[in-house]
Amino acid sequence: MKIFLTILIILIVAIYIFPLFWMVSSSFKTRVEIFSMPPKFFNFEVTFKNFRRVFYKIAGWGKFAKEVPSEFPRALLNSSIITILSTLLAVTLGTLSGYAFSRFEIPGKSDLLFFILSTRMLPAMVIVVPVFIMYKTLGLFNTYLGMVILYTVFNLSFSVWMMKGFMDEIPKEYEEAAMCDGYTRFQAFRKIILPQTYAGIAATAVFCGIMAWNEYVFALILTSEETKTVPPTIAGNVLKTTGVNWGEVAAASLIFLAPVLIFTFLVRKHLLRGVTFGTIKG
Amino acid sequence: MSSLEFKNVTKRFKNVTAIDRINFRIEHGEFVVMLGPTGAGKTTTLKVAAGIYHPEEGEVYLDDHPVTHVHPALRDVAFVFQNYILYPNMTVEENLAFPLKSRLRNIDEEKIDETVKRVAKLLHIEHLLHRTTERLSGGEQQRVALGRALVRKPRIFLMDEPLSNLDAKLREEMRTELKRIHREIGETFFFVTHDYVEAFSMADRIIILNHGKIEQIGTPDEIYTNPSSLFVANFVSSPPLNYFTIKKESGVFVVDEEGCESLTCNIKADTLQDGKRYIFSFRPENLASSLKKSDDTLFDVPAEVYVVEDLGTYSVITFKVNGLLLRQKHLGPPSAKIGEKLWLKLDGNFFIFDETGKKRVRE
Ligand SMILES: Nc1ncnc2c1ncn2[C@@H]1O[C@H](COP(=O)(O)OP(=O)(O)OP(=O)(O)O)[C@@H](O)[C@H]1O
Ligand SMILES: [Mg+2]
Numbered sequence: 001m002k003i004f005l006t007i008l009i010i011l012i013v014a015i016y017i018f019p020l021f022w023m024v025s026s027s028f029k030t031r032v033e034i035f036s037m038p039p040k041f042f043n044f045e046v047t048f049k050n051f052r053r054v055f056y057k058i059a060g061w062g063k064f065a066k067e068v069p070s071e072f073p074r075a076l077l078n079s080s081i082i083t084i085l086s087t088l089l090a091v092t093l094g095t096l097s098g099y100a101f102s103r104f105e106i107p108g109k110s111d112l113l114f115f116i117l118s119t120r121m122l123p124a125m126v127i128v129v130p131v132f133i134m135y136k137t138l139g140l141f142n143t144y145l146g147m148v149i150l151y152t153v154f155n156l157s158f159s160v161w162m163m164k165g166f167m168d169e170i171p172k173e174y175e176e177a178a179m180c181d182g183y184t185r186f187q188a189f190r191k192i193i194l195p196q197t198y199a200g201i202a203a204t205a206v207f208c209g210i211m212a213w214n215e216y217v218f219a220l221i222l223t224s225e226e227t228k229t230v231p232p233t234i235a236g237n238v239l240k241t242t243g244v245n246w247g248e249v250a251a252a253s254l255i256f257l258a259p260v261l262i263f264t265f266l267v268r269k270h271l272l273r274g275v276t277f278g279t280i281k282g
Numbered sequence: 283m284s285s286l287e288f289k290n291v292t293k294r295f296k297n298v299t300a301i302d303r304i305n306f307r308i309e310h311g312e313f314v315v316m317l318g319p320t321g322a323g324k325t326t327t328l329k330v331a332a333g334i335y336h337p338e339e340g341e342v343y344l345d346d347h348p349v350t351h352v353h354p355a356l357r358d359v360a361f362v363f364q365n366y367i368l369y370p371n372m373t374v375e376e377n378l379a380f381p382l383k384s385r386l387r388n389i390d391e392e393k394i395d396e397t398v399k400r401v402a403k404l405l406h407i408e409h410l411l412h413r414t415t416e417r418l419s420g421g422e423q424q425r426v427a428l429g430r431a432l433v434r435k436p437r438i439f440l441m442d443e444p445l446s447n448l449d450a451k452l453r454e455e456m457r458t459e460l461k462r463i464h465r466e467i468g469e470t471f472f473f474v475t476h477d478y479v480e481a482f483s484m485a486d487r488i489i490i491l492n493h494g495k496i497e498q499i500g501t502p503d504e505i506y507t508n509p510s511s512l513f514v515a516n517f518v519s520s521p522p523l524n525y526f527t528i529k530k531e532s533g534v535f536v537v538d539e540e541g542c543e544s545l546t547c548n549i550k551a552d553t554l555q556d557g558k559r560y561i562f563s564f565r566p567e568n569l570a571s572s573l574k575k576s577d578d579t580l581f582d583v584p585a586e587v588y589v590v591e592d593l594g595t596y597s598v599i600t601f602k603v604n605g606l607l608l609r610q611k612h613l614g615p616p617s618a619k620i621g622e623k624l625w626l627k628l629d630g631n632f633f634i635f636d637e638t639g640k641k642r643v644r645e
Binding site for chain 1: 329332333334353355358360361363365367370371380381384385386387430440
């Protein structure tokens with residue numbers, strides 16, 4: 001039984017890890033080796049050319065060809081700015097309104113909560129054109145502000161619902177006790193309730209962050225040069241006159257993926273507690 | 283100067299009326315215990331007193347000032363919660379210091395430190411000061427919760443069953459300790475419990491609450507000897523009160539219970555009306571038995587010993603008279619054997635209530 005389980009787990013892990021492994025190995029392969037048959041798993045010649053191509057592209061033809069800086073670093077910066085700001089906003093607003101929804105009697109509370117949830121029900125493809133037209137009119141097209149607002153709103157419903165769930169788990173007697181001890185409700189929230197939701201906040205932030213970081217459709221339509229994020233940038237490089245250079249795509253994707261992996265790894269303890277909040281305590 | 287008064291206070295939750303037009307007054311320095319079964323509205327009463335809940339009707343007065351809508355922080359009351367509610371992100375020491383650090387009070391660090399140490403010593407938790415609250419035992423948590431109230435000198439201490447999770451020995455120790463603290467600092471205590479022994483051992487006065495209504499207010503002695511309803515008499519009795527319905531028929535009392543046809547009952551109560559039903563009750567400790575019939579025996583048939591329980595310092599004997607089961611409690615080992623036939627008589631008080639048990643009827 002135990003052996004069977006172990007084999008099963010190894011199998012599942014292999015299935016999940018393989019694409020990642022293939023991406024990593026491809027990023028270090030030459031164009032020829034990526035397509036070689038039988039596929040080369042380990043015995044290939046390591047090259048860093050793909051990574052160089054991510055940051056420096058070739059401009060010009062033949063003997064006029066020279067390396068110029070690519071748009072990738074700028075895209076990475078754009079992605080970071082938009083992701084960090086929108087995640088901060090979504091989590092802050094989600095925490096505050098999650099607390100309010102959990103504690104106060106708000107007229108039409110369940111309708112409001114459902115409305116908030118419903119903002120996520122339409123697929124991106126359906127609303128991207130109306131949003132594009134609105135953004136053009138409002139001057140939000142191709143701005144950080146526009147993208148931050150968009151991703152904040154997108155993550156807000158998730159964030160509110162998650163944080164309301166975490167707040168519901170905390171007995172209201174904590175604020176009551178703190179208020180009797182001589183504090184205002186806001187002080188009680190800040191000193192007693194908030195520290196108890198750090199795990200939940202971490203979990204919510206990771207999910208919001210990943211969503212904003214990976215988002216493609218809106219980024220493709222609503223940004224251009226100045227604010228273009230990484231996903232449309234990588235996708236834009238796939239189709240070139242010279243054909244798809246999978247090595248470069250793999251290298252760019254790897255660089256793109258790294259921050260998410262590192263961040264998730266750093267908060268994994270909180271994450272596990274946050275996700276299992278209320279089921280496995282402590 | 284800290285009195286607490288409720289005038290016609292009603293608190294509802296959606297369709298539940300947790301407390302219903304409650305009136306009482308606690309004088310400065312008094313130790314008042316609110317006693318009632320689970321769901322009676324005890325916690326709700328305390329939370330209204332603290333300002334955590336705002337009542338739908340009525341007024342709350344602290345020191346004769348209306349405070350019904352005053353924020354808890356400004357009422358200057360200390361609250362010990364039923365489920366401890368220790369702040370999990372703080373050590374025991376920080377928990378104890380938290381009320382003192384409020385900006386409302388403005389106490390300097392040194393004084394805070396000194397107070398925390400003194401209270402920790404009083405409650406025997408000095409060795410826990412630097413621990414986090416998560417791994418403390420129930421008893422330790424409860425003492426920290428008490429400590430968080432005792433570090434202050436509030437206008438009134440509100441305590442919601444603060445001793446319920448302690449083991450028997452520690453509970454008795456803490457009862458004595460709390461009484462001592464009360465005597466020493468002379469503050470007003472409003473203490474809630476569902477344990478009548480606890481109430482009797484600590485209270486100057488007891489308020490008995492049932493289904494959100496006050497059944498009786500009085501000293502422990504008044505409550506014990508003069509219960510105003512069947513509920514009160516039964517609630518402060520262990521083992522449970524003996525009671526059954528009787529009916530007066532042409533001057534004779536007949537037991538009106540299933541399986542007791544034509545069982546007459548020898549009671550001296552001339553003021554009761556003919557043809558009406560009453561509830562007759564007496565405490566297990568007021569039931570006596572003898573081998574011989576005398577003219578003051580309760581029934582005109584002997585009772586059979588049905589169950590015998592030896593509880594160490596005292597015994598409980600259950601008698602069966604037709605369909606009635608009646609308990610006797612006496613000190614020492616059991617004085618009868620199962621199957622024995624004995625004559626029952628009353629040795630002390632009995633109480634007669636109207637048919638519903640809500641009102642005492644004077645004999
Ligand atoms: N926040 C609330 N929302 C809805 N109903 C409540 C709330 N608090 C109390 N109640 C209801 O009010 C009634 C009284 O509750 P309360 O907690 O005051 O009883 P209690 O005497 O303290 O009981 P216990 O001995 O079990 O603590 C109960 O029926 C309870 O279900
Ligand atoms: Mg209670």
